[in-house]
Amino acid sequence: MDDLFAARATMGFSLGFHIIFAAIGMTMPFLMSAAHYLYLRNKEPAYLALTKMWMKGVAILFAVGAVSGTVLSFELGLLWPGFMQHAGAIIGMPFSWEGTAFFLEAIAIGLFLYGWNRMHPWAHWAAGLVVGVSGFMSGIFVVAANAWMNSPAGFDWVDGAARNVDPVAAMFNRAWLHQSLHMQVAALQAVGFAVGGIHAWLYLRGRAPDLHLKALKIAMVLGATAALAQPLVGHWAGERVAELQPAKLAAIEGHFETSRRAPLTLGGIPDAETGTMKWGVKIPGLLSLLAHRDINAEVIGLDQFPRSEWPPLVVTHVAFQVMVGIGSVLALLGACYFWFMRRPTFPRWFLWALVGAAPLGMIAIEAGWIVTEVGRQPWIIYGIMKTKDAVTPVPGMVYHFCLFLFLYLGLAAATVWLLKRQIQAVQKDFGG
């Protein structure tokens, strides 16, 4: 493993780890606040139990998210000093707003976690909501910074240095809105389905069914709504990528030759050597239609780019297929949920389907994140700076990678173990 690859692997792994906890940290508080609201309105003890159960989950996951987020702010410099040297001043603005939002979130979570019986009930409720809102804002800011790497703006690149820096233009670059929206909807969707799936399973096991049904409904209303919105948001994001990063789109689709009436390939493996898609089902004209709203439109292929500027094709294509496949399944399940919601009970097969779908949203987030990051390679700032020119001169990065690999695997194992104990304890309390 060379230093560049080790650095990329470390960043990929750290972000891939953090993204799960960040997604949970910015959406779970909304579920918690919803349950808390229902309790304060109706005084039904089940909702209080639910609020407290979710709160404990939030406390554990938020702490892991906060420390792994701190690691990332250091990693930017530890791994990519060549990047931060130039980019720090340009995209620092979303990071400074993110820092502010994160700070508020940290204060609010302290108030919420420990404020029972110490604050006015509605002020306490509001603190929980602030955790969600500020977490959601910091998510938007961070993704805006990532969007800048895909669609750099707000500076002139003269002789290997940035001139005329305009941090406002950099923050509101042409990719910030679709990327943020896509990510935030994905977080709602993934967390809604994960929580819904866990409670569906607990409901099926027959312990405290009433509690778990209530939990499932709160989580799924959010998850199903997001799942139905996501195909539209995702489609829009795809159109923007076609416009802003044609090489990424070509890699996503394994589209080698620039052509009109370009086909969309379902499945399949792109072969860079022969320049063809192996296997897979081609639907003529669909790529042109999706990317440019015209079945005869020209779609730029990989042939327009030198081979050295191709992103890794197989990873990008497969990750994209996984993401879209999962998105479709979740949208279907979301529609089913709204259909069955009107009935007195859910059919058992549907609840089992929800159990099976519990991890899918998170897998889709990871896949989508791989698409956007790997699909941008070999660039760290698209069209401006290559990843290999940004990497740290520090040798032996493979040890750095192994260190964080073990640290995070240990942390992940401990977190899962804790959450299991959490659920065990709740089951006991409810006489299961």
Next chain:
Amino acid sequence: MIDILIFFIGASLLLYILMGGSDFGAGILELLPAGPLRERQKKVINRAMGPVWEANHMWMVLIVVILFTGFPTIFTTLMIALHLPMLALLVGIVIRGAAFTFRHYDAIQDRPSQRAYTWLFGLSSLWTAFWLGIIAASLNRGIIDLEAREIWRAYVAPWWGAYPLSVGAFVACIFAFLASIYLVGETNEPDLKRRFLRLGAVFNGLVVAMGGVVFAASMGERESLATAFLRSPFNLAVVALATALFVALWFLVTQRRVLLTRVVASGQIALILVGWCLLYAPDAVLTARGPLSFYQQAAPPATLRQLVLALLVGSVFIFPSLYYLLRVFKRSSP
């Protein structure tokens, strides 16, 4: 603009040491034998730290963000030359935060796992405090050299030596001292109060002793601390005042003035920090090839304006909510 940013960095550093530092100190205290008081001490620390530690930790994140946005060259220089201590620091931060939270929120509070969390929490607190001190000491030794190609000279020498190691121990003592003094006011149980007072006295002595060791160790540096402090009578006065305040501190302790004791202890640490910062101002880092000054290494004015705006707007939200947080939880310690 730059002055405002320097102020924010300094203020964040001070608040991080006073508030975040005492959280690390609490972890260090839990490593010490406590006999039958152990469980109750844990309870007091959980109650005192639980609501605030995430907010206290944010001061460090704020410093990192201000550095990489406003002074990217200073940030990247440190991240390259001090790669290893930064890595050690991060490992400590991750384990400390996780172990503390896990200990409190583990649904099944059985002895073996609680013990493991406590040990991890304590060791990682000590570890993190130690590396923070090493990093602070490495900033101005004039050894950091980005041109160096040899691994030792480039990545180890900048932070290796008796001086940084002694500063690491000094910082750990300061944190434990702050924690002891703060914790006295967090409990009404007389035996625990006595314990924290005794620990406060022990760490007070250790702070003074380690301060002497730091001065002695700095004789091997390019410029010893003694000569640096002698350069300006003002700096000397600051250090003298910090030491003199110990008398006032113990007078207040005997009078049982909880709030004033905290203020005086914080004031001492603030004076030490100010004295140390003034030695090098306005240089943030002294490399082998000259100083990196905040004034010369700042980002373009447009960036600085936006950063200051974000910090000021942020302060409008953060300070009132922080005040509210402290008021809710520190109003009446049960």
